[in-house]
Amino acid sequence: xxxxxxxxxxxxxxxxxxxxxxxxxxxxxxxxxxxxxxxxxxxxxxxxxxxxxxxxxxxxxxxxxxxxxxxxxxxxxxxxxxxxxxxxxxxxxxxxxxxxxxxxxxxxxxxxxxxxxxxxxxxxxxxxxxxxxxxxxxxxxxxxxxxxxxxxxxxxxxxxxxxxxxxxxxxxxxxxxxxxxxxxxxxxxxxxxxxxxxxxxxxxxxxxxxxxxxxxxxxxxxxxxxxxxxxxx
Amino acid sequence: xxxxxxxxxxxxxxxxxxxxxxxxxxxxxxxxxxxxxxxxxxxxxxxxxxxxxxxxxxxxxxxxxxxxxxxxxxxxxxxxxxxxxxxxxxxxxxxxxxxxxxxxxxxxxxxxxxxxxxxxxxxxxxxxxxxxxxxxxxxxxxxxxxxxxxxxxxxxxxxxxxxxxxxxxxxxxxxxxxxxxxxxxxxxxxxxxxxxxxxxxxxxxxxxxxxxxxxxxxxxxxxxxxxxxxxxx
Amino acid sequence: xxxxxxxxxxxxxxxxxxxxxxxxxxxxxxxxxxxxxxxxxxxxxxxxxxxxxxxxxxxxxxxxxxxxxxxxxxxxxxxxxxxxxxxxxxxxxxxxxxxxxxxxxxxxxxxxxxxxxxxxxxxxxxxxxxxxxxxxxxxxxxxxxxxxxxxxxxxxxxxxxxxxxxxxxxxxxxxxxxxxxxxxxxxxxxxxxxxxxxxxxxxxxxxxxxxxxxxxxxxxxxxxxxxxxxxxx
Amino acid sequence: xxxxxxxxxxxxxxxxxxxxxxxxxxxxxxxxxxxxxxxxxxxxxxxxxxxxxxxxxxxxxxxxxxxxxxxxxxxxxxxxxxxxxxxxxxxxxxxxxxxxxxxxxxxxxxxxxxxxxxxxxxxxxxxxxxxxxxxxxxxxxxxxxxxxxxxxxxxxxxxxxxxxxxxxxxxxxxxxxxxxxxxxxxxxxxxxxxxxxxxxxxxxxxxxxxxxxxxxxxxxxxxxxxxxxxxxx
Numbered sequence: 001x002x003x004x005x006x007x008x009x010x011x012x013x014x015x016x017x018x019x020x021x022x023x024x025x026x027x028x029x030x031x032x033x034x035x036x037x038x039x040x041x042x043x044x045x046x047x048x049x050x051x052x053x054x055x056x057x058x059x060x061x062x063x064x065x066x067x068x069x070x071x072x073x074x075x076x077x078x079x080x081x082x083x084x085x086x087x088x089x090x091x092x093x094x095x096x097x098x099x100x101x102x103x104x105x106x107x108x109x110x111x112x113x114x115x116x117x118x119x120x121x122x123x124x125x126x127x128x129x130x131x132x133x134x135x136x137x138x139x140x141x142x143x144x145x146x147x148x149x150x151x152x153x154x155x156x157x158x159x160x161x162x163x164x165x166x167x168x169x170x171x172x173x174x175x176x177x178x179x180x181x182x183x184x185x186x187x188x189x190x191x192x193x194x195x196x197x198x199x200x201x202x203x204x205x206x207x208x209x210x211x212x213x214x215x216x217x218x219x220x221x222x223x224x225x226x227x228x229x230x231x232x233x
Numbered sequence: 234x235x236x237x238x239x240x241x242x243x244x245x246x247x248x249x250x251x252x253x254x255x256x257x258x259x260x261x262x263x264x265x266x267x268x269x270x271x272x273x274x275x276x277x278x279x280x281x282x283x284x285x286x287x288x289x290x291x292x293x294x295x296x297x298x299x300x301x302x303x304x305x306x307x308x309x310x311x312x313x314x315x316x317x318x319x320x321x322x323x324x325x326x327x328x329x330x331x332x333x334x335x336x337x338x339x340x341x342x343x344x345x346x347x348x349x350x351x352x353x354x355x356x357x358x359x360x361x362x363x364x365x366x367x368x369x370x371x372x373x374x375x376x377x378x379x380x381x382x383x384x385x386x387x388x389x390x391x392x393x394x395x396x397x398x399x400x401x402x403x404x405x406x407x408x409x410x411x412x413x414x415x416x417x418x419x420x421x422x423x424x425x426x427x428x429x430x431x432x433x434x435x436x437x438x439x440x441x442x443x444x445x446x447x448x449x450x451x452x453x454x455x456x457x458x459x460x461x462x463x464x465x466x
Numbered sequence: 467x468x469x470x471x472x473x474x475x476x477x478x479x480x481x482x483x484x485x486x487x488x489x490x491x492x493x494x495x496x497x498x499x500x501x502x503x504x505x506x507x508x509x510x511x512x513x514x515x516x517x518x519x520x521x522x523x524x525x526x527x528x529x530x531x532x533x534x535x536x537x538x539x540x541x542x543x544x545x546x547x548x549x550x551x552x553x554x555x556x557x558x559x560x561x562x563x564x565x566x567x568x569x570x571x572x573x574x575x576x577x578x579x580x581x582x583x584x585x586x587x588x589x590x591x592x593x594x595x596x597x598x599x600x601x602x603x604x605x606x607x608x609x610x611x612x613x614x615x616x617x618x619x620x621x622x623x624x625x626x627x628x629x630x631x632x633x634x635x636x637x638x639x640x641x642x643x644x645x646x647x648x649x650x651x652x653x654x655x656x657x658x659x660x661x662x663x664x665x666x667x668x669x670x671x672x673x674x675x676x677x678x679x680x681x682x683x684x685x686x687x688x689x690x691x692x693x694x695x696x697x698x699x
Numbered sequence: 700x701x702x703x704x705x706x707x708x709x710x711x712x713x714x715x716x717x718x719x720x721x722x723x724x725x726x727x728x729x730x731x732x733x734x735x736x737x738x739x740x741x742x743x744x745x746x747x748x749x750x751x752x753x754x755x756x757x758x759x760x761x762x763x764x765x766x767x768x769x770x771x772x773x774x775x776x777x778x779x780x781x782x783x784x785x786x787x788x789x790x791x792x793x794x795x796x797x798x799x800x801x802x803x804x805x806x807x808x809x810x811x812x813x814x815x816x817x818x819x820x821x822x823x824x825x826x827x828x829x830x831x832x833x834x835x836x837x838x839x840x841x842x843x844x845x846x847x848x849x850x851x852x853x854x855x856x857x858x859x860x861x862x863x864x865x866x867x868x869x870x871x872x873x874x875x876x877x878x879x880x881x882x883x884x885x886x887x888x889x890x891x892x893x894x895x896x897x898x899x900x901x902x903x904x905x906x907x908x909x910x911x912x913x914x915x916x917x918x919x920x921x922x923x924x925x926x927x928x929x930x931x932x
Contacts, residue, residue, distance in 0.1 A: 026427060027420070029352065048465030077456055077464045099352045101427070105434035108349040109442050116807040118872045119728065119798045136448040143452055172445050173351045187726070194725060194800070200438060201804030205899060209808050212871050215835040219842055223776055231776045232747030259660060260653070262585065281698030310689055310697045332585045334660070338667030341582040342675050369681040376685055405678050406584045433671060492893060493886070495818065514931030543922055543930045565818045567893070571900030574815040575908050602914040609918055638911050639817045666904060 005043060005061050005070060008036050012043035013056035015094065015182035020051040022190050030098040031076040034182035035086050037093075040064055042086055046073035077144065084148025085178065089162045094182030096189040102196035103175040103189075106130065110171045113195060115212045116202045120195045121220035122231075123166075128192060129158050130169040151176065167192045238276060238294050238303060241269050245276035246289035248327065248415035253284040255423050263331040264309040267415035268319050270326075273297055275319055279306035310377065317381025318411065322395045327415030329422040335429035336408040339363065343404045346428060348445050349435045353428045354453035356399075361425065362391050363402040384409065400425045471509060471527050471536060474502050478509035479522035481648035485562065486517040488656050496564040497542040500648035501552050503559075506530055508552055512539035543610065550614025551644065555628050560648030562655040568662035569641040572596065576637045579661060581678050582668045586661045587686035589632075594658060595624050596635040617642065633658045704742060704760050704769060707735050711742035712755035714793065714881035719750040721889050729797040730775040733881035734785050736792075739763055741785055745772035776843065783847025784877065788861045793881030795888040801895035802874040805829065809870045812894060814911050815901045819894045820919035821930075822865075827891065828857050829868040850875065866891045 003009070012034040019025050019032055028051075033044040043059045060071035064087040066080055076082070082095050106113050106128075113128035115121060120128075131154035133139075138146040151168055155161075166188045167177040177188035202209045224231040236242070245267040252258050252265055261284075266277040276292045293304030297320040299313055309315070315328050339346050339361075346361035348354060353361075364387035366372075371379040384401055388394075399421045400410040410421035435442045457464040469475070481498040485491050494517075499510040509525045526537035530553040532546055542548075548561050572579050572594075579594040581587060586594075597620035599605075604612040617634055621627075632654045633643040643654035668675045690697040702708070711733040718724050718731055727750075732743040742758045759770035763786040765779055775781070781794050805812050805827075812827035814820060819827075830853035832838075837845040850867055854860075865887045866876040876887035901908045923930040 026423060046466065047463075073466055074463075101430060102434065104350060104352060104431050105438055108431065108435040109439035111439060116871065117803060119803060133446060133449060136446070139448040139452050143456075172349065172449060190725060194798075197800060198803050198807065200434065201801065201899065202807040204437065204903065205804055206808035206810060213832060213835070215838040216832060216871060219838050223842075230746075230773075233745065233773055259656060279699065280696075306699055307696075332660075334663060335667065337583060337585060337664050338671055341664065341668040342672035344672060366679060366682060369679070372681040372685050376689075405582065405682060433667065437670065492889060512932065513929075540929075540932055567896060568900065570816060570818060570897050571904055574897065574901040575905035577905060599912060599915060602912070605914040605918050609922075638815065638915060666900065670903065 003061075003070060004039075005036065005041070008034055008041075008043045008061070009059040010056050011182050012045070012059045013054065015096070015186050016045050016054060017051065018183065018186050019096065019098065019189070022186070024098045024100045024186075024189055024193060025051070030096070030100075031078055032094065032096045032182050032186060033076075033079075033082045033086075034094045035092070037090075041069050042082060044075050044079055044082060046071070047076050049073065078147075080142070080144035081147045081151075081176070084145055085151065085176075088148070088152055089178070091163055091180075092178040092185075093180045094185035095176065095178045096182075096185040097174070097176050098189050098193075099174045100189065100193040100196075102200055103169060103193050104173075105200065106196050107169040107174050108172055113169070113199045114209075115217060116199050116209055117212055118216060118220045119198060121212055121217045122224050123188070123191050123195075123221075124164060125217050125221045126158075126160060126165050128167055128169060128195065129154055129160060129165065130171055133171040133173075236294075236303060237272075238269065238274070241267055241274075241276045241294070242289050242292040244415050245278070245292045246287065248329070248419050249278050249287060250284065251416065251419050252329065252331065252422070255419070257331045257333045257419075257422055257426060258284070263329070263333075264311055264315075265327065265329045265415050265419060266309075266312075266315045266319075267327045268325070270323075274302050275315060277308045277312055277315060279304070280309050282306065311380075313375070313377035314380045314384075314409070317378055318384065318409075321381070321385060322411070324396055324413075325411045325418075326413045327418035328409065328411045329415070329418040330407070330409050331422050331426075332407045333422065333426040333429075335433055336402060336426050337406075338433065339429050340402040340407050341405055346402070346432045348450060349432050349442055350445055351449060351453045352431060354445055354450045355457050356421070356424050356428075356454075357397060358450050358454045359391075359393055359398050361400055361402060361428065362387055362393060362398065363404055366404040366406075469536060470505075471502065471507070474500055474507075474509045474527070475522050475525040477648050478511070478525045479520065481560065481562070481652050482511050482520060483517065484649065484652050485564065485655070488652070490564045490566045490652075490655055490659060491517070496562070496566075497544055498560065498562045498648050498652060499542075499545075499548045499552075500560045501558070503556075507535050508548060510541050510545055510548060512537070513542050515539065544613075546608070546610035547613040547617075547642070550611055551617065551642075554614070554618055555644070557629055557646075558644040558651075559646045560651035561642065561644045562648075562651040563640070563642050564655050564659075565640045566655065566659040566662075568666055569635060569659050570639075571666065572662050573635040573640050574638055579635070579665045581683060582665050582675055583678055584682060584686045585664060587678055587683045588690050589654070589657050589661075589687075590630060591683050591687045592624075592626060592631050594633055594635060594661065595620055595626060595631065596637055599637040599639075702760075702769060703738075704735065704740070707733055707740075707742045707760070708755050708758040710881050711744070711758045712753065714795070714885050715744050715753060716750065717882065717885050718795065718797065718888070721885070723797045723799045723885075723888055723892060724750070729795070729799075730777055730781075731793065731795045731881050731885060732775075732778075732781045732785075733793045734791070736789075740768050741781060743774045743778055743781060745770070746775050748772065777846075779841070779843035780846040780850075780875070783844055784850065784875075787847070787851055788877070790862055790879075791865075791877045791884075792879045793884035794875065794877045795881070795884040796873070796875050797888050797892075798873045799888065799892040799895075801899055802868060802892050803872075804899065805895050806868040806873050807871055812868070812898045813908075814916060815898050815908055816911055817915060817919045818897060820911055820916045821923050822887070822890050822894075822920075823863060824916050824920045825857075825859055825864050827866055827868060827894065828853055828859060828864065829870055832870040832872075
């Protein structure tokens, strides 16, 4: 049962379990994948398996054309979306999809999450984009593949970089987040949920709450990112 | 103390304890039943027993005419509603009733829960129906039996199938959910509560949030249900 | 160290710890007392002692004129309110005061909590009353004693029975609840918090949500209370 | 590895861990410091270290001019704000900064938190002040140092005493709280979050909820503070 993908499966397994521990999923409403760029494959949660039953050995290895390379179980039903993102965004190492509550509420509202404060600006300088629901023919076609296209179209239309904005809402569906590895994509999913709740409460308190001023956006983002960052070790 | 219904009681007991673990009940505000179609009886939680004290042996066996077949304790005060649903809906195997917070809030608002997103569409294609409060004479009569009639009338009036829509709100009261077995009815109760919270937040963010488009409803429901489903193992 | 009030202290201690376990208090923001009618004394939490440090021996015994009968520590700063209620309401056995979140929010809004559903009607048939803030001279005088007077005045003005309505909000302050013993007063405090949250959400969803109809109020209350009740064992 | 600051580090470490246990932070979104007035230094959390990995030995010792006196790790990115407050406010012994949810929502709304009830008045007699966002040149300059100036300016403009009002919101950022020691500053951070949630809910229920009347503010504050206080032991 030895596998050249043992470490990749383990990374993917741990990130999926972290998703559960952080309260971002109930039942099977989410999935995390981790990529192996050298072999052009990724590890992903099997479809519909409850977290309490999940084992590292259950993780499925898939290539970027959605062929199952290793694994007994059917991979996540969202696998084609992951594959499309890995294929088109060479710098990402992990992807997380959830139905976390506040992120879904914004997605169902079909609204970008405005940048209201420094918690948001510590992680990205733009509003968190909400991709519009797909056209009917794309939904009826290769749906999960087209979901990937929809995300890339959204980033192109809004002139966003996937390396700076590591999260997106799919209108009427929910969030996807990514990062340099699977754990970082889970982290970004949690940040998104926290920021989504803060933005929700802010608008309830003050429907006219102003967007964060540019100088604060710049300051906080640069504290954590880029060559002059001074946050962390 | 051996009983031909030992396994049925155990199934019912475990589902009731799951209800508690999922945060869907406080104190004794809920009950789960499990049916044995072969013997035309069901197992149900005894009335007013706290979950921390509940034992599998406490579970009561009742027939579809509300006669106690086995058990020392009085069955749930909602027993007649369960009996009516089992008698009239031959395909269900378990029923759950709770007073979970967001589902009750919608029930108290006397509003159906609109289908706003794919979390909802993954489980049903209709708005979650809210049955109107009963007429006074039905309340003053055989109340819990009439509650069952009220649910069936609601499904008839809205032209819904109990096999596709496995949950309902009772106006000013709270939710009932059902499924192929007791565990599935608890699952549906949790899904209802999650969807109720998401719909609540969505309307707070965007009072004009649109209903999910038909193509997405169809796509997500069919991913999980029917002959071409491809979710799960 | 033996005490004739050992059992009373233990009852009071356990009820206070339950308050903490139910999430109704942070830090020292609450207190429970238990009465001994035979000896006309009650046991109450000492003032300002964190729950994690509380021991049954710390509980203070006080008479209805606020004299300390037994105990090394200063009793709760709200002791005089408890004493006044025990003195004037001979049928109650325990009292709980908290600053639980949703109950406080209604108290700060100076509004009664409308009876919107059966969760509420299972416990009382009236709106949960909110006593108005006291006149300045009563606040500046014997404040905690006058708080008791304010509660009784509220019940007199609204023509309520303390045996049927076992809870009240103090305007701009928070809830008091009582019952046949200390544990039941904690139970009523939790019910109040749950009902307060449900009513909050209901009004957010539907600002015109109607009050529960009289026939349902009567039915649900009488299921649980009175000579024809059929809830519980 | 013995250090003259061993106890100070331990105090700081325990207060930081408490912050995490109280649900006031996710990941590394917060920091606590503890001062040693005799040596004019303070202990502070290292930057970007997750709470699950934090050890007492990781705590960094810094003087009031931001020089690192002891420690292998880089101190919190907010260190200069802590230093400025310690230097200018001689009576404080600990400082806590968080991004707790409701406090951030008010900060993002750029609104003071109105004093609506006695939970608030038990701790301070003023609205919880929200300092406006800084001018661009202060943000672009010595940002964390200027944050300290911004807090002191806010207190001067509103004529507040830092010894009576032990908390502040930074507009579009989040809360700072302080107290006689590190543990008390964490306590005040939790009180702020609780009061922020209560005030949020109050305004949702009743947008015209009145400010607490002066006699109640005075009474509750003086129960807990000053020479005639009678709360606690």
